Amino acid sequence: MNAPDKPAGTIRLRHIAQLTGLSLGTISKVLNGREGVSAENREKVQRAVNDLGFRRWPMMGAAETPLTSATVIAYSFAAFGDTFYDKVLRTMVEEGQRRGLAIDVNLLMLHRFTTEIPEASLFQNGIPEAVIMLGVDHLPVLDQIAAVSCPTLLVNGIDPLMRFDSISPDYFLGGFLATRHLLDLGHREIVHVGTARRMTLDLRRQGFIAALTLAGIPYDPQRHLVDIGLQDFATLDEQELTRQISKRGKLKGTAFSQWPTPWR
Numbered sequence: 001m002n003a004p005d006k007p008a009g010t011i012r013l014r015h016i017a018q019l020t021g022l023s024l025g026t027i028s029k030v031l032n033g034r035e036g037v038s039a040e041n042r043e044k045v046q047r048a049v050n051d052l053g054f055r056r057w058p059m060m061g062a063a064e065t066p067l068t069s070a071t072v073i074a075y076s077f078a079a080f081g082d083t084f085y086d087k088v089l090r091t092m093v094e095e096g097q098r099r100g101l102a103i104d105v106n107l108l109m110l111h112r113f114t115t116e117i118p119e120a121s122l123f124q125n126g127i128p129e130a131v132i133m134l135g136v137d138h139l140p141v142l143d144q145i146a147a148v149s150c151p152t153l154l155v156n157g158i159d160p161l162m163r164f165d166s167i168s169p170d171y172f173l174g175g176f177l178a179t180r181h182l183l184d185l186g187h188r189e190i191v192h193v194g195t196a197r198r199m200t201l202d203l204r205r206q207g208f209i210a211a212l213t214l215a216g217i218p219y220d221p222q223r224h225l226v227d228i229g230l231q232d233f234a235t236l237d238e239q240e241l242t243r244q245i246s247k248r249g250k251l252k253g254t255a256f257s258q259w260p261t262p263w264r
Contacts, residue, residue: 019048069102071128073145074135076109085135088155092132104128108141117144133157133164137199158199171200175207178257183215187255193226194257208257 016027022041029037030045037045048054072092074085089105096103106124117140130151136142137157145152146163154164158171175192182190192208194201209219221227
């Protein structure tokens with residue numbers, strides 16, 4: 001195997017694949033010490049790694065001291081009974097108990113324009129071992145938590161700087177598919193009920209717009225949008241929602257795309 005000139009940029013797995021003629025899957029198995037690869041192919045990969053000067057980022061090993069606690073940070077409406085966030089929150093606490101992990105829940109009451117977040121309001125019991133953010137995408141909160149540099153997981157939220165591991169749905173695709181479903185049913189007067197107060201909600205609106213556009217329906221906010229603004233979704237019941245839609249003269253719609261529902 002003759003070693004070619006080293007690539008000018010960062011060396012990738014594809015460069016090893018080009019040199020060895022092996023698949024990316026096979027190379028990944030070798031680099032991760034997994035089974036299912038012949039001794040001959042392992043040797044090929046190792047020679048290519050040496051010839052190219054390939055270096056992997058250090059792997060994060062297991063924590064020397066297992067975590068004993070974690071702080072869940074969520075907005076105050078997560079405390080309302082029978083809500084989406086309430087159910088997720090309860091599951092986190094129950095799973096933590098099952099695994100011997102103490103879960104400290106901290107509910108935030110913040111105005112959307114709040115820029116100064118005191119550390120004491122985020123961590124009422126001191127700096128935590130680990131943080132789980134539930135439904136958080138308020139940038140000042142994200143910045144403050146990122147500065148702590150402890151293990152952090154973002155659940156159902158967005159960090160535009162992508163600093164955290166995250167478990168979230170595809171908000172844009174959700175809005176797109178929901179609208180596409182209504183279009184497939186024959187609806188053409190569809191009204192989107194939501195707000196741009198959070199990035200996650202605005203992405204759903206963008207998915208709604210994309211589905212309309214693909215169907216040849218020009219998006220007109222006067223015709224297709226009911227923006228409920230800063231209304232607290234946890235207290236926005238069906239009667240209030242109907243009143244707001246009626247007040248805006250949008251009851252001509254034959255279908256409604258509601259993101260989020262009053263409890264989400």
